[in-house]
Amino acid sequence: DIQMTQSPSTLSASVGDRVTITCRASQSISSWLAWYQQKAGKAPKLLIYRASSLQSGVPSRFSGSESGTEFTLTISSLQPDDFATYYCQQYSDYSHSFGQGTKLEL
Amino acid sequence: QLQLQESGPGLVKPSETLSLTCTVSGGSIDSSSYYLVWIRQPPGKGLEWIGIIYYSGNTYYNPSLKSRVTISADTSKTQFSLKLSSVTAADTAVYHCARHTYGEGYHYWGQGTLVTVSS
Numbered sequence: 341d342i343q344m345t346q347s348p349s350t351l352s353a354s355v356g357d358r359v360t361i362t363c364r365a366s367q368s369i370s371s372w373l374a375w376y377q378q379k380a381g382k383a384p385k386l387l388i389y390r391a392s393s394l395q396s397g398v399p400s401r402f403s404g405s406e407s408g409t410e411f412t413l414t415i416s417s418l419q420p421d422d423f424a425t426y427y428c429q430q431y432s433d434y435s436h437s438f439g440q441g442t443k444l445e446l
Numbered sequence: 447q448l449q450l451q452e453s454g455p456g457l458v459k460p461s462e463t464l465s466l467t468c469t470v471s472g473g474s475i476d477s478s479s480y481y482l483v484w485i486r487q488p489p490g491k492g493l494e495w496i497g498i499i500y501y502s503g504n505t506y507y508n509p510s511l512k513s514r515v516t517i518s519a520d521t522s523k524t525q526f527s528l529k530l531s532s533v534t535a536a537d538t539a540v541y542h543c544a545r546h547t548y549g550e551g552y553h554y555w556g557q558g559t560l561v562t563v564s565s
Contacts, residue, residue, distance in 0.1 A: 341509050374551030376493075383542055383555035384493065390549060427493055431551060434498070434506040436483070441492040 342366050342430050346439030353444060357418045361442045363428035365409040372432040375404055375413045378441075379424045387426075388413065418444075448473035450543050450556035458537075458563050464530040468543030468556060476523040477501060481546040484517060484528045486539040487558070494539075498546065499526065533563045 343366040353359050363373070371391040376384035386395045388404035391411055401416040415422055423446050428439040454466035468482065475482050484496040497507035499517045507515045516529040530537060540560050544552040 372549070376552075378493075383544075383557055384552070385555075386551050386553050389551040393550075395553070429493075429495075429551065431546065435508060436495045436498065436546075437508075438485075438493040438495060 341435050342369060342433060342437055344428055344430055344437050344439040346428050346442055348442060349440060350443045350445065352446070353418055354446065355418050355420055359415050359418060359444065361413045361426055361428075361444075363411045363413075363439045365411070365430055365432075368409060369430045369432035371406060372430060373404075373406070373411050374429045374431065375402075376427045376429065377422075377424050378427065384427060448545065448554045450545065450554055452541060452543055452556045452559040454559060454561070456560060456562060458533055458561060459565050460534055460563055461532055464528075464533050464537060464561055464563070466528045466541055466543075466559065466561070468526040468528070470524045470526070470545070474523060475501070475519075475526075475545055479548045481548070482517075482519065482526045483544050483546050483552065484526075485542045485544060485552075486537075487542070488536075488539045496528065496530075496541075535563050537561070538563045 345364045373391045375388040378384040391406040392404040403414050405412045426442045449471045451469045458464045478501045483498045497517045499505045514531045518527045540558040542558040544555040
């Protein structure tokens with residue numbers, strides 16, 4: 341099964357900052373990677389799919405990129421609503437898996 | 447607008463079987479492009495993928511849970527079942543169902559239901 345290693349586990353930042361979260365797959369997953377945002381007590385929300393495709397309705401300050409088995413979520417200018425936990429997820433093979441999560445805190 | 451709703455007992459005794467239902471409304475999973483997945487999240491922890499059922503009825507499970515998990519669907523593809531046997535306290539979690547669109551991840555999620563394993 342494919343392991344997803346996400347870093348950092350916690351990220352402290354301020355409004356207006358540019359932040360980057362990284363996820364590394366244990367083997368090739370092509371571009372079959374999604375990013376989710378989760379707020380306390382809520383279901384995760386899809387932000388990015390296929391590594392770099394922005395889900396409809398998601399602000400353009402969110403972007404995704406890939407380089408081999410390393411994937412990156414970038415928030416270009418943090419807004420107050422962005423402080424949440426972020427997860428990467430691979431759906432390359434029959435058994436999907438999530439990264440450990442990154443808590444973005446003020 | 448597609449909606450998913452999890453339902454089932456909020457309390458299960460150790461060694462028993464956890465049984466949940468995901469009811470889909472306002473749309474369908476009756477297509478070769480849509481699949482139903484189950485995910486769980488222990489309190490204060492990250493997301494854990496449980497398994498998936500495809501349009502064909504084929505299922506795939508997290509290897510760490512495979513021996514205890516069964517996912518099934520009714521013939522109308524509007525109700526999906528999750529069964530997890532021989533539960534322990536480690537299975538206490540919020541359980542979510544979600545719709546996976548081929549190539550695009552999980553667009554739609556249920557709100558989740560908390561299941562506590564305790565005697």
